[in-house]
Amino acid sequence: MSEVVVRRQRSVASLLMMLLALALGASGYLLVHLNQDGALPPDWLMSVGPLQFSGPWYVGVGAWFALGLVAWGVTKWRLPYADPIILPLVFLLTGLGISMIHRLDQADSLRSAELQLLWLFAAVTAYCVVVVALRDHRRLQRYTYVWFLAGLALLLMPLLPVLGRENHGARIWIAVGPFSFQPSELAKIILAIAFAAYLVEKRDVLAMAGHRFLGIDLPRPRDLGPIGIAWGVALLILVFQRDLGTTLLFFGLFVMMLYTATERVGWAVLGLLLILVLGFVGYEMFDHVQTRFASWLHPFTDYDRNLQVISAQFGLAWGGLFGTGWGEGRPYLTPLAKNDFIAAALGEELGLVGFCAVVLLYGLIVARVLRTALAATEPFGKLLAAGVAFVFALQVFTIIGGVTRLLPLTGVTTPFVSQGGSSLIANYILAGVMLTITHQARRPQVAPTAEEYASLSADPTQALPAVAAPRPDPADFADGPSGATEGEAR
Amino acid sequence: MSELLVLALKFAFLGLLWVFILFCGNIIRTDLFGRRVPVADAEERPPAAAPRAAPSWRERRAAKSLPSTLRITQGQQQGLTMELGQALQIGRSTDCQLILDDDYVSTRHARIVRGERGYLVEDLGSTNGTYLNNERISTPVPFTPNDTLRIGRTLLVVEA
Numbered sequence A: 001m002s003e004v005v006v007r008r009q010r011s012v013a014s015l016l017m018m019l020l021a022l023a024l025g026a027s028g029y030l031l032v033h034l035n036q037d038g039a040l041p042p043d044w045l046m047s048v049g050p051l052q053f054s055g056p057w058y059v060g061v062g063a064w065f066a067l068g069l070v071a072w073g074v075t076k077w078r079l080p081y082a083d084p085i086i087l088p089l090v091f092l093l094t095g096l097g098i099s100m101i102h103r104l105d106q107a108d109s110l111r112s113a114e115l116q117l118l119w120l121f122a123a124v125t126a127y128c129v130v131v132v133a134l135r136d137h138r139r140l141q142r143y144t145y146v147w148f149l150a151g152l153a154l155l156l157m158p159l160l161p162v163l164g165r166e167n168h169g170a171r172i173w174i175a176v177g178p179f180s181f182q183p184s185e186l187a188k189i190i191l192a193i194a195f196a197a198y199l200v201e202k203r204d205v206l207a208m209a210g211h212r213f214l215g216i217d218l219p220r221p222r223d224l225g226p227i228g229i230a231w232g233v234a235l236l237i238l239v240f241q242r243d244l245g246t247t248l249l250f251f252g253l254f255v256m257m258l259y260t261a262t263e264r265v266g267w268a269v270l271g272l273l274l275i276l277v278l279g280f281v282g283y284e285m286f287d288h289v290q291t292r293f294a295s296w297l298h299p300f301t302d303y304d305r306n307l308q309v310i311s312a313q314f315g316l317a318w319g320g321l322f323g324t325g326w327g328e329g330r331p332y333l334t335p336l337a338k339n340d341f342i343a344a345a346l347g348e349e350l351g352l353v354g355f356c357a358v359v360l361l362y363g364l365i366v367a368r369v370l371r372t373a374l375a376a377t378e379p380f381g382k383l384l385a386a387g388v389a390f391v392f393a394l395q396v397f398t399i400i401g402g403v404t405r406l407l408p409l410t411g412v413t414t415p416f417v418s419q420g421g422s423s424l425i426a427n428y429i430l431a432g433v434m435l436t437i438t439h440q441a442r443r444p445q446v447a448p449t450a451e452e453y454a455s456l457s458a459d460p461t462q463a464l465p466a467v468a469a470p471r472p473d474p475a476d477f478a479d480g481p482s483g484a485t486e487g488e489a490r
Numbered sequence B: 001m002s003e004l005l006v007l008a009l010k011f012a013f014l015g016l017l018w019v020f021i022l023f024c025g026n027i028i029r030t031d032l033f034g035r036r037v038p039v040a041d042a043e044e045r046p047p048a049a050a051p052r053a054a055p056s057w058r059e060r061r062a063a064k065s066l067p068s069t070l071r072i073t074q075g076q077q078q079g080l081t082m083e084l085g086q087a088l089q090i091g092r093s094t095d096c097q098l099i100l101d102d103d104y105v106s107t108r109h110a111r112i113v114r115g116e117r118g119y120l121v122e123d124l125g126s127t128n129g130t131y132l133n134n135e136r137i138s139t140p141v142p143f144t145p146n147d148t149l150r151i152g153r154t155l156l157v158v159e160a
Helices: A011-037 A058-078 A085-109 A112-134 A139-160 A182-205 A221-241 A244-262 A266-283 A286-297 A307-319 A341-376 A379-403 A422-441 A449-457 B003-031 B039-043 B057-064
Strands: A003-006 A044-048 A051-054 A166-167 A171-177 A177-181 A211-213 A214-217 B034-036 B069-074 B081-083 B087-093 B112-116 B119-123 B131-132 B139-141 B149-151 B155-157
Touching: A011 A058, A011 A085, A011 B003, A044 A058, A044 A112, A051 A058, A058 A085, A058 A112, A085 A112, A085 A221, A085 A341, A085 A422, A085 B003, A085 B131, A112 A139, A112 A422, A139 A166, A139 A182, A139 A221, A139 A422, A171 A182, A171 A221, A171 A244, A177 A341, A177 B081, A182 A221, A182 A244, A182 A379, A214 B131, A221 A266, A244 A266, A244 A379, A266 A286, A307 A341, A341 A379, A341 A422, A341 B003, A379 A422, B119 B131
Parallel strands: none
Antiparallel strands: A003 B034, A044 A051, A166 A171, A171 A177, A211 A214, B069 B081, B069 B155, B087 B112, B112 B119, B119 B139, B131 B149, B149 B155
8 A cells, every 4th residue: 555754744853843942042132241241231221213012121022923833824824834944943043133233233223133022023024924924935936037128127136226235345235325235145046046937947947958068968958048148147247237246146156057947967067167257257347356365364364454354253263162152242243243353242241152053053954954955855946945055055055154253255245144124124034934835745635535536447448559650761751850759748 | 049959950950951962863863854654644644544434514515616726736836826717727837826846748838717607627738748636638628626637646626
């Protein structure tokens, strides 16, 4: 008798993990004050323009728990078979981020953490909308080219004259009124959907055999169109937005999805070569890329210019193995500690042990989504899950590698952790898409009932008389394949 | 607060962080393979598997009014729904409105058109045939919410 795999929903385990994640996030916030003043936080003050909300500290902690439980409840309601640990992992990272922002607030007496919690409210709302409205990721497959256009428009939006905003040499921001927004955050999700939908349709063509060179199957020259276009757009972003991070994220996503879809190493090799060309072009053309490379390789030659990288290094070193403890270090000495360098701040106060845990939390999210890609039964979900997991992993690798001086520093955000509303909202939307795929991949497939399949095997087999088969005439095959196979299902 | 307490809290926090990760590892470990159950048991799980109950108010209303959506109940794209318009072509070619990812489906397999009293389904000369309620169709026949359409290995129904 045939069997089907049924996965448990793990509701209780998921809820307990969620509560532990929320408690860890909140205890970071409380420990900052306990360590610094020996007392609980004095007050909670949230100001949005003219409006002000204030109250004792447990208002903020209560709001944090409420947001987490609402997100968990909505997921349980709409996606009962979704992965049990992705949401707790996301909330733990968010909680560590908000606590660290709050800790840095103590040094510059701003109220960014409260604002970040307000953004989290918007992000959880966006997450719930995705979970409730989307439900089945296959509905996204229908609008391939609309997604393409939307993604490219978002990527190139910072080049518009009025909206675009240049920051630290890179033009990757748009500004509307008091809000600034990094559209590439949203574009990475939309482009992952577009690439997945496109490659599901076209992968057979792209996987066709080409030339074999040095043991690697290289694609045919005429199939180079899509990768050429993607490379051209990446070059466009590099030249006009001058940001190596976004360029690598976008082009790396495309190359990796192409490789996953076609299972051919040739595309990956070609993609890596093109990435090297992009890096070289960027290095030769732009001063600020050269600066970034110099501050990566020889930071200590120019103390003034590389202050940020150097002080992050000193912070990590000062943190040591177990860190200084919440609120006990001096991460505020690093410029932009709340967004670009929040990973260094966490490394200083939580130490190597805590820093590795944070990297592992990201790794677990990526592993769960890749596992879903393996388990998914239909190609679009498989590709989308793989693409989404990869772009998320690449982003984490780029920024944490940049902060720890494994790679040259680029200006991408640390997902879920760093300060900034647009990044938080975009990443919660990404989490919604991830959980939707996991729900579809993990729920029990309706077992085929005997009645419905019986008819398929009971279809009469036609017996064709073999005597009248005509001898094939070689002349018929001279001018290529004719329409002889028209009636067949192909 | 005393130094010792600060130190203890610091290690407690780091310890809990790693306990969280170990719990994650344990959940992943128990989730690796899922449970294998015989098909007969699994059939009862999804609520959609038991359609032939007494007609509810929803079903009765659906039978009266014109159906509006087409739903794939089984196959690769199971769960997909689509609006029924004036006409809808089904097949594997990209010019079809419903593209089925199914090896048993022809390039242009079947068509659903709106007639005067409801929707009609018509086979477009497919190789493997179009079956309404397990009977192969040769002429346009009415497709009501009570019928199940089979194209290749995909089952479809219309609903209001």
